[in-house]
Amino acid sequence: MNELPHSPAAGCAHGAGTSTAFGLAGAGTLFRKEVLRFWKVAFQTVAAPVLTSVLYLLIFGQVLEDRVEVFPGVGYTSFLIPGLVMMSVLQNAFANSSSSLIQSKITGNLVFLLVTPLSHTAWYVAYVGAAVLRGLMVGIGVLLVTAWAAPMQVQQPQWIVVFVLLGAAILASLGLIAGLWAEKFDQMAAFQNFIVMPMTMLSGVFYSVQSLPPLWLAVSHLNPFFYMIDGFRRGFFGYSDVSPWLSLAVVGGCFLFVAALALELLRRGYKLRA
Amino acid sequence: MSTAIAVRFDDVAKTYRSAEGALRALDGVSFDIREGEFFGLLGPNGAGKTTLISVLAGLTRASSGRVSVHGHDVVSDYAAARRRLGIVPQELVFDPFFSVRETLRIQSGYFGVRGNEAWIDELLHELDLGDKADANMRQLSGGMKRRVLVAQALVHRPPVIVLDEPTAGVDVELRQTLWHFIARLNRQGHTVLLTTHYLEEAEALCARIAMLKLGRLVALDRTSALLSGAAGTVLAFKTDAALPPALAAAARVTGRIVQLRVQDAQGVEQTLAALRQAQVPVEDLEIRRPDLEDVFVHTMNQGLVEAASAATSAAGASS
Numbered sequence: 001m002n003e004l005p006h007s008p009a010a011g012c013a014h015g016a017g018t019s020t021a022f023g024l025a026g027a028g029t030l031f032r033k034e035v036l037r038f039w040k041v042a043f044q045t046v047a048a049p050v051l052t053s054v055l056y057l058l059i060f061g062q063v064l065e066d067r068v069e070v071f072p073g074v075g076y077t078s079f080l081i082p083g084l085v086m087m088s089v090l091q092n093a094f095a096n097s098s099s100s101l102i103q104s105k106i107t108g109n110l111v112f113l114l115v116t117p118l119s120h121t122a123w124y125v126a127y128v129g130a131a132v133l134r135g136l137m138v139g140i141g142v143l144l145v146t147a148w149a150a151p152m153q154v155q156q157p158q159w160i161v162v163f164v165l166l167g168a169a170i171l172a173s174l175g176l177i178a179g180l181w182a183e184k185f186d187q188m189a190a191f192q193n194f195i196v197m198p199m200t201m202l203s204g205v206f207y208s209v210q211s212l213p214p215l216w217l218a219v220s221h222l223n224p225f226f227y228m229i230d231g232f233r234r235g236f237f238g239y240s241d242v243s244p245w246l247s248l249a250v251v252g253g254c255f256l257f258v259a260a261l262a263l264e265l266l267r268r269g270y271k272l273r274a
Numbered sequence: 275m276s277t278a279i280a281v282r283f284d285d286v287a288k289t290y291r292s293a294e295g296a297l298r299a300l301d302g303v304s305f306d307i308r309e310g311e312f313f314g315l316l317g318p319n320g321a322g323k324t325t326l327i328s329v330l331a332g333l334t335r336a337s338s339g340r341v342s343v344h345g346h347d348v349v350s351d352y353a354a355a356r357r358r359l360g361i362v363p364q365e366l367v368f369d370p371f372f373s374v375r376e377t378l379r380i381q382s383g384y385f386g387v388r389g390n391e392a393w394i395d396e397l398l399h400e401l402d403l404g405d406k407a408d409a410n411m412r413q414l415s416g417g418m419k420r421r422v423l424v425a426q427a428l429v430h431r432p433p434v435i436v437l438d439e440p441t442a443g444v445d446v447e448l449r450q451t452l453w454h455f456i457a458r459l460n461r462q463g464h465t466v467l468l469t470t471h472y473l474e475e476a477e478a479l480c481a482r483i484a485m486l487k488l489g490r491l492v493a494l495d496r497t498s499a500l501l502s503g504a505a506g507t508v509l510a511f512k513t514d515a516a517l518p519p520a521l522a523a524a525a526r527v528t529g530r531i532v533q534l535r536v537q538d539a540q541g542v543e544q545t546l547a548a549l550r551q552a553q554v555p556v557e558d559l560e561i562r563r564p565d566l567e568d569v570f571v572h573t574m575n576q577g578l579v580e581a582a583s584a585a586t587s588a589a590g591a592s593s
Contacts, residue, residue, distance in 0.1 A: 023353075029383025037371050108367035112426060115331050115361045116384035117353035274290070274334045 027122035034130030050141040077150035083205035093135030101179025120266035131172030160235030167228035173258040280465040286339035314480030360432035385430035477566035504564040
């Protein structure tokens with residue numbers, strides 16, 4: 001049998017390089033692993049959400065196209081498409097980080113990550129980065145297969161980029177928090193079905209909140225998801241229910257809050273390290 | 275063997291608190307493991323072995339005390355400490371999304387080690403996983419999954435290897451492959467910390483042994499010293515009959531096999547006389563020196579020994 005090509009002193013991974021370089025390489029590996037995880041089941045994680053959005057478009061667009069004009073010169077189907085895109089981005093960003101973490105916790109393979117030198121910041125960047133990427137891939141998929149259904153325009157692309165990235169990062173961070181908190185799949189399902197789903201559906205994806213009665217209009221303005229979708233839609237049509245700067249302030253503030261919370265929970269090892 | 279310290283446990287305590295109350299899993303455990311040592315950590319279920327290893331690995335945080343690896347504190351300098359540790363967990367866990375090779379590449383990458391294919395190939399070869407490299411983890415048998423766990427722990431070439439009951443429920447072939455490989459790594463200078471319930475493995479492999487009971491250190495010495503320090507003789511035989519009450523209380527019974535500790539030749543005669551008087555038929559009578567299992571059972575039954583005196587004894591024995 002051959003001698004193993006290393007010795008404890010010379011071959012150990014700590015023998016060369018800086019902590020920062022190791023940290024970046026480690027975070028990069030975790031990011032790639034998270035991307036590979038959803039990409040290996042892309043039919044379920046990317047194609048299926050795209051199909052769901054197409055069904056929404058076919059049903060709501062068909063029924064309401066001739067009855068509703070939300071913004072001047074913008075048909076209902078055109079109005080609906082950005083909402084569907086953003087809804088898909090948000091839901092899939094949340095689903096990616098939350099499902100990955102809860103699965104690893106419940107099956108026990110999170111131990112392979114817990115014994116590594118990766119910092120809490122590296123965990124955050126990798127999990128959120130991969131979740132944002134999945135959200136963007138689904139969103140682009142929805143846009144590509146729905147854009148044929150109605151005339152689309154891009155008036156202010158900077159808002160599209162800003163709100164899609166911030167919205168995805170917020171939901172990815174929320175998914176991370178939910179994944180840390182939940183100990184069972186039904187707790188995760190409750191978080192998704194009773195918090196994320198209602199806030200997404202009641203955020204103006206399918207309608208302009210200006211068409212709501214005053215009470216529900218006021219309630220909608222308390223929903224941060226409304227600002228994500230309204231700001232995102234602004235990028236397409238140049239119209240929005242509220243100022244994009246107000247939306248940016250709300251969405252940016254939400255991002256800072258959930259990012260800080262997720263980072264603090266990871267730093268403490270909340271429900272990770274006994 | 276080097277006299278430098280690879281792992282240091284310094285007055286480590288851990289209390290789990292819950293609605294039902296507090297459970298003290300570790301109670302002031304202190305000992306060192308020297309570089310290049312093959313060290314055994316023994317104790318019955320619930321003694322605190324896995325908790326102590328979890329503290330070392332950063333999976334659990336100690337309530338008090340310090341743990342360091344090659345001088346790096348596992349809390350304040352966790353990144354440096356964990357780079358030097360390879361942990362083989364007790365549970366047979368795996369990530370069902372990936373193949374064996376992908377699993378090893380990912381684990382290597384977590385530690386910042388890229389371009390590690392040669393070492394991964396070597397590990398696959400040494401652990402007889404070469405033909406399973408591209409198989410999904412779900413397709414592997416339990417024994418194969420256990421081999422992958424070992425490969426994952428070694429993939430970043432840690433100088434300290436921790437094996438938490440690595441042979442629980444695995445076949446003889448894997449045990450032999452594993453121990454052959456780990457013993458070779460130890461000869462090359464790797465420090466090995468092993469927990470196991472297979473005491474014959476610990477006796478054969480470990481140069482020094484610590485025993486835990488109810489979270490406290492009750493023995494710490496060289497394996498040879500533990501064995502030579504065990505007083506008396508073991509009288510072993512097979513029988514189908516019930517033992518007289520006076521002997522039954524002190525006997526270790528495994529199926530038909532009965533083992534009794536006696537002090538000397540006179541004790542042997544007295545025990546055999548008691549068996550004859552009780553008309554207990556005896557087969558395959560054997561008189562032998564106590565093994566590690568006898569020492570273990572005796573230590574666990576003896577009650578707690580002050581950790582400090584055990585540590586002092588070990589230091590004296592090894593100096």
